[in-house]
Amino acid sequence: MTAPPTDRIFVALDMTDVAGARAMAGKVAGMVGGVKLGLEFFVAQGPAGIRAVVDGLDLPLFLDLKLHDIPNTVAGAVRSAAPLAPSFLTVHAAGGPAMLRAAADAAREEAERLGLPRMRILAVTVLTSLGEEDMEATGQQGPVAAQVERLARMARDAGVDGIVCSPAEVAALRAALGPDFILMVPGIRPAWAAANDQKRIMTPAQAVAAGADHLVIGRPITADADPGAAARRIAEELTP
Numbered sequence: 001m002t003a004p005p006t007d008r009i010f011v012a013l014d015m016t017d018v019a020g021a022r023a024m025a026g027k028v029a030g031m032v033g034g035v036k037l038g039l040e041f042f043v044a045q046g047p048a049g050i051r052a053v054v055d056g057l058d059l060p061l062f063l064d065l066k067l068h069d070i071p072n073t074v075a076g077a078v079r080s081a082a083p084l085a086p087s088f089l090t091v092h093a094a095g096g097p098a099m100l101r102a103a104a105d106a107a108r109e110e111a112e113r114l115g116l117p118r119m120r121i122l123a124v125t126v127l128t129s130l131g132e133e134d135m136e137a138t139g140q141q142g143p144v145a146a147q148v149e150r151l152a153r154m155a156r157d158a159g160v161d162g163i164v165c166s167p168a169e170v171a172a173l174r175a176a177l178g179p180d181f182i183l184m185v186p187g188i189r190p191a192w193a194a195a196n197d198q199k200r201i202m203t204p205a206q207a208v209a210a211g212a213d214h215l216v217i218g219r220p221i222t223a224d225a226d227p228g229a230a231a232r233r234i235a236e237e238l239t240p
């Protein structure tokens with residue numbers, strides 16, 4: 001039996017309080033496949049807060065910490081995150097091959113040591129809030145699609161499980177990197193939602209059609225006056 005398309009959605013709980021995050025998760029339960037907790041929440045609440053949100057939720061956790069440091073430090077942070085049992089953890093691809101390999105090795109070894117399912121390491125390529133006009137200022141070699149593919153190939157060769165990219169790059173990456181490399185895709189905007197600070201965007205259905213494995217969706221759901229209804233609307237758009 002194939003999983004419903006809504007299982008692909010990780011709702012981004014970008015907020016600072018445990019009660020708010022749990023309440024939001026409750027409002028969208030049944031219409032998303034997992035929760036994403038990132039820097040805003042983690043800096044405010046730490047590992048104890050993460051546990052307080054996900055305990056009893058029975059949804060996979062995407063821990064979006066975007067680690068970026070020297071290999072030894074990132075490996076240590078990956079080991080520190082392991083007891084939270086995230087399904088996915090992010091590092092920045094720009095940290096380079098040695099850092100990516102250290103993260104992938106630490107994830108595998110620590111999950112084995114703790115007897116936990118392996119967390120998947122995802123490398124963030126070019127942030128979805130950046131456009132062609134931002135490449136030079138951020139010291140990156142454009143065009144964006146070429147830079148994303150370069151970073152994605154480097155990440156794959158370093159042994160990570162997948163990448164974070166915008167929906168605009170998904171079709172080309174899927175063709176270039178094959179069916180098993182995980183494509184986690186933010187920058188998702190239904191036609192009825194505001195783009196906010198996102199520059200490289202597509203609708204949920206377009207991103208899935210292009211080959212995205214997972215969609216990360218925050219404000220189109222969480223900033224809506226009725227998050228449950230917004231999530232339902234997206235679920236309907238994804239249902240063939």
Ligand SMILES: O=c1ccn([C@@H]2O[C@H](COP(=O)(O)O)[C@@H](O)[C@H]2O)c(=O)[nH]1
Pocket residue numbers: 012014038064124126127128129164165186187188196198216217218219220
């Ligand atoms: O390139 C990236 C990497 C991560 N994100 C994260 O995804 C969500 C998107 O939230 P929206 O409210 O749907 O814009 C957010 O938590 C980001 O930290 C990203 O947007 N782009």
